[in-house]
């Protein structure tokens with residue numbers, strides 16, 4: 001009996017949602033003597049059903065990576081010294097507060113990176129930090145990514161977070177532009193096992209069409225691959241819209257009562273017939289006519305676009321047009337079309353109308369670029385750091401971000417960070433960016449924190465809820481990210497470096513509860529004490545999650561809705577809860593002042609003029625660089641896991657044979673690639689996968705910089721493609737960086 005118990009103590013299985021990409025796969029982790037030994041796909045996970053990719057399988061390798069920082073580091077006389085937490089926060093206070101006292105609050109900037117949306121603390125505790133900091137210089141990876149989608153959603157639906165996702169499990173026709181979910185596993189469309197779901201779409205007789213200058217793995221799976229010119233999508237999408245109007249195929253169906261501006265759209269697309277834009281899109285007009293007809297007549301269809309339509313010159317216009325085609329063909333908000341999730345942590349709105357949404361409430365100091373969603377665009381971060389004057393950014397906090405590799409014109413970013421008076425990084429690697437910090441505050445490892453995907457259940461192709469408690473208890477001398485962010489916030493709100501994060505946690509939950517219990521007419525009116533009492537055993541993001549679940553769409557309402565959801569109820573389901581397929585949500589979800597979908601918001605109408613002006617722009621004389629992703633990478637930061645970086649080198653430049661022979665390039669040889677802002681050397685792969693005139697290079701490489709402490713990543717080379725991306729190129733409506741479509745010269 002005793003020995004049996006010993007054995008069961010030694011071996012334990014834990015379940016956990018993978019925190020790496022947007023797919024939210026369920027993982028089954030086997031632990032031996034408290035140490036994770038294997039990671040497999042959880043076949044009982046309600047959403048992923050056993051699927052996982054090599055990154056998920058490497059979760060334990062990341063957790064145990066000896067290079068992953070466990071304790072704070074302070075740079076003293078150019079050398080890193082490991083210190084205790086109190087000393088580290090004291091160093092932050094003495095580094096930043098005098099600067100703020102002298103130069104004002106805007107002197108401290110923040111750049112928050114992609115993993116912020118993959119952690120509970122990132123989703124919930126950054127905002128309190130920003131509030132306490134009161135700086136206008138807030139930046140995030142959103143402006144090298146999906147900001148154009150937020151802009152179009154904000155303007156059309158009244159809220160930037162109201163983002164439709166393609167209903168890939170039920171659609172009859174899926175048109176994908178500028179996304180490669182076979183490698184990326186999807187983005188702004190959370191679905192574990194995109195490869196399996198796309199194959200299922202084909203098996204049930206659905207059609208898959210992919211628009212991409214490159215024969216990506218997704219394009220190779222498709223029935224049809226339209227090899228568009230980089231930057232050609234707004235022309236193609238406009239031409240599709242033109243055909244729908246011209247052939248009288250516009251039929252918004254149930255949405256007809258909920259839209260305004262249809263006539264304006266008819267006028268706006270007039271200059272964009274398939275013939276007029278063929279030269280810019282590179283797509284044969286007959287294909288455009290046929291595709292428009294197929295979209296209009298399919299029992300259901302969904303148009304979906306990602307990075308190749310977002311990080312481009314007309315990013316916001318593209319996102320608007322994608323939703324436009326869905327609306328005009330009657331496919332928005334219907335099963336098999338593009339739909340809005342109803343996540344468990346949010347209440348379901350039933351009444352249309354609201355305050356609407358605006359952008360540009362303030363402008364950046366140097367270039368006068370407008371704010372979007374409370375942020376300034378990263379393409380101007382260096383301007384704000386380098387340009388002297390009132391409001392200059394002299395200090396930076398990076399949170400889960402790697403600006404030196406992720407941002408355009410990265411050689412300039414590298415120099416700008418080196419010139420800061422003070423830098424603090426919340427990060428668990430000493431990498432290309434954090435090497436410039438004065439203090440590094442590493443959050444505890446990924447197995448020692450709880451997980452619930454606030455961002456991605458709001459972008460999910462089914463309504464899913466899944467919570468994972470820590471698999472391995474957090475060691476006493478490590479800190480969770482929420483505690484780090486709160487302690488930073490407390491420094492900025494004047495409570496000092498030694499203040500206790502628990503105090504701020506209590507304060508914030510009380511504010512959230514007050515917000516609910518002070519609403520006249522609410523069934524929770526006046527129930528502050530009962531609500532707080534009901535959550536008394538929880539702390540940090542777990543407690544906030546409980547509150548949100550219980551007052552959310554499926555919640556128990558603190559006793560008002562018997563059998564409803566709470567954190568404790570969700571914990572009874574370690575494989576997650578499937579809350580069903582997506583259901584129509586219009587008009588309740590609309591928050592525009594009119595309560596309708598605004599098809600022709602003024603900023604979009606104006607931006608169409610900009611598109612008209614470039615219809616006849618001459619072809620670029622140089623080659624054009626686009627990006628790509630590989631299954632085993634995750635932006636810049638998983639390169640220290642040897643299972644993920646082994647094998648043939650992936651950081652190679654794809655060149656079409658015609659271009660290679662014209663330029664005298666040989667496969668495998670290193671070539672020089674030059675753009676307006678930088679030059680790199682990289683090996684070439686000659687392949688017909690890429691459109692002639694276009695070259696492709698993945699991002700996220702180039703870790704072998706002096707001062708980096710990532711043993712594996714440094715020896716695996718690769719170059720940083722963002723040395724070539726131009727920080728002067730951005731979409732002026734969303735201010736999102738242009739990372740696809742960079743003019744380059746390539747020479748042997």
Ligand SMILES: Nc1nc2c(c(=O)[nH]1)N[C@H]1C(S)=C(S)[C@@H](COP(=O)(O)OP(=O)(O)OC[C@H]3O[C@@H](n4cnc5c(=O)[nH]c(N)nc54)[C@H](O)[C@@H]3O)O[C@H]1N2
Nearest residue numbers: 113114115145400401402406426427429627635636637699
């Ligand atoms: N050329 C080109 N550039 C691109 C892109 C492209 O397609 N082409 N893609 C862009 C896109 S979409 C994105 S999202 C950005 C990403 O840009 P960033 O978010 O700036 O960079 P990442 O490479 O994701 O680096 C994440 C950092 O967070 C740290 N980290 C990981 N997990 C945690 C955690 O749980 N807590 C904390 N505190 N730190 C953590 C890692 O060590 C790493 O330093 O890159 C953009 N850059």
Ligand SMILES: Nc1nc2c(c(=O)[nH]1)N[C@H]1C(S)=C(S)[C@@H](COP(=O)(O)OP(=O)(O)OC[C@H]3O[C@@H](n4cnc5c(=O)[nH]c(N)nc54)[C@H](O)[C@@H]3O)O[C@H]1N2
Nearest residue numbers: 178179180184187230231306307308629631633634635740
């Ligand atoms: N394995 C892996 N998965 C990831 C990531 C990762 O780094 N690695 N990163 C995650 C993140 S942060 C994000 S944002 C998502 C991104 O997810 P995706 O958008 O699916 O990923 P990308 O591979 O960047 O796909 C962009 C595609 O656009 C094409 N393209 C380039 N220019 C154009 C153009 O002008 N028009 C059109 N139509 N296509 C163009 C490129 O050839 C490429 O195939 O992936 C997430 N998942």
Ligand code: SF4
Nearest residue numbers: 018021024025053056
């Ligand atoms: S597809 Fe994404 S969520 Fe799934 S295992 Fe891979 S990295 Fe994790």
Ligand SMILES: [Mo]
Nearest residue numbers: 114141145146
């Ligand atoms: Mo991203």
